[in-house]
Amino acid sequence: MRATVIHGERDIRIEEVPDPVLSTGGDAIVRVVAACVCGSDLWGYRGITPTPEPKRIGHEFVGIVEEVGPDVTAVKVGDFVIAPFYDCDFTCINCRNGVSTSCLHGGWWGGTDEFGAFADGAQGERVRVPHANGTLVATPSMPDAALVPSLLTLADVMGTGHHAAVSAGVTPGSTVVVVGDGAVGLCAVIAAARLGAARVIAMSRHPQRQALAREFGATDIVEERGDEGVTRIQELTGGIGADYVLECVGTKESMDQAIRSARPGGMVGYVGVPNGGPELPVRPLFNRNVGVNGGVAPVRNYIEELLPEVLAGVIEPGRVFDLELPLADVAEAYAAMDERRAIKVLLRP
Template sequence: YLKFAYGDWALVKIPGQPSDYSEGMLKSLLTLSDVMATGYHAAVTARVSKGDKVVVVGDGAVGQCAVIAAKMLGAAQIIIMSRHEDRQQMALESGATAFVAERGQEGIDKVLELTGGSGADAVLECVGAQAATEQAFGVVRPGGRIGRVGLPHGEKMDPTATFYRNITLAGGPASVTTYDKKVLLKAVLDGEINPGKVFTHSYKLDQINQAYQDMATRKTIKSYIVFAD
């Protein structure tokens, strides 16, 4: 049994029983409790729409789900900032059209080249670090939008960074159950999206410390914990 103190607003009922689903489907359903909804929130707050050029900053589970979300919302070009080959490949399989491994000004220049010099209409910032924030501001076009779902843990932001270029900065914690009930649960059940692929390794409960360590060292994207029967 599990006691869930906030069940009146933080749970979404899934049809049937766990035994009705494959392990792959269960993994995708599990992402709806956090990372898929968070990636979708980044895309929604950045107002991604059909035909947009989108850059995703961050190639972890949230960034991977942001790629899926951008594709769902009709982006024409999706570039993920990623240095890891396995994560680059996953993003490409999910709808990314290109990846950029470079960082700093070199990375910004590469994105500008890929977008025909204009920069991104929308940037989905899924890290929160100072460098990720600077990368987002560097690749967004004047008048563009940044959806920020990475918990900010950098220095204070210069307010003129948005003002003089008419940049919209939005985002925050995702409204998980709202997105699940409106669109994400159906998309998973219908097989339209497969966010469960972010769970790249499985662990038993007594391996929980290793599961976190492997995420920290980039050996796995998201750890999947299997409880004993």
């Protein structure tokens, strides 16, 4: 089959790779219907994360089950399934505690599973899915093609935006600031509005993203950043700051922006993968009782909650995809996101 392989900085190729083969009894082979490029994939693309040897890449996909191992009971051949950006058994204590990203038996696409068997990256034609019973969620019936983009966001960005809001503890009637206007930030706007925030302030400088944020439920847009951004948030919040801030970028600057945008006693929900591991400044947090909660989003735990609203069209997170390309053009997909010509690119094998 064909799959995407990253060879190094700005070197993304489609290659022939071995077809996946069932091996653990509890795994499944899924034919990919749609995959996409993640902001975090750009780290390797940009050379920020080194790629010492070629490796398979991609971690978001939806598809059709083609084969299942003898222990698989939760999905069957022919099902349309959503996979989170990791695999998990969904039965261990951490999964039951709502943190399936810390599954005691889980793993990551493009790596080896707990049995030492390879699990394909998602930007390819097929993926072997370990722990299929826990990892995959089947839709009740074959979804309309128009729903595929939104279903695909449940693999990562919609669940991640939701996690920011849940980690912050967004409450009805509250004021929420969203830092970051990428796909995750835009999905965080949906999540905050969905949880009843009365005011959702999106920080964005891009007219197209601002427009989408407003359609997703943002009530205010702040274009300023840094000190000016903090001042503007203060002006919009009676001089004290926002109840909740959703940090969806992962840089030192964005986290600083988030912390300073929260009111005393406020909470920052953060899901931006810390880029280079910035430390959190404890004094500004301590002095104003601003908390920080979040992390790598356990999106598997959120699929059941969000799926019905996607199927019903109540939320349309798939609108974050503003470019669709065939898998063969995956290199162009990376370039378009790298150059911010696209918010998020959907790939069709």
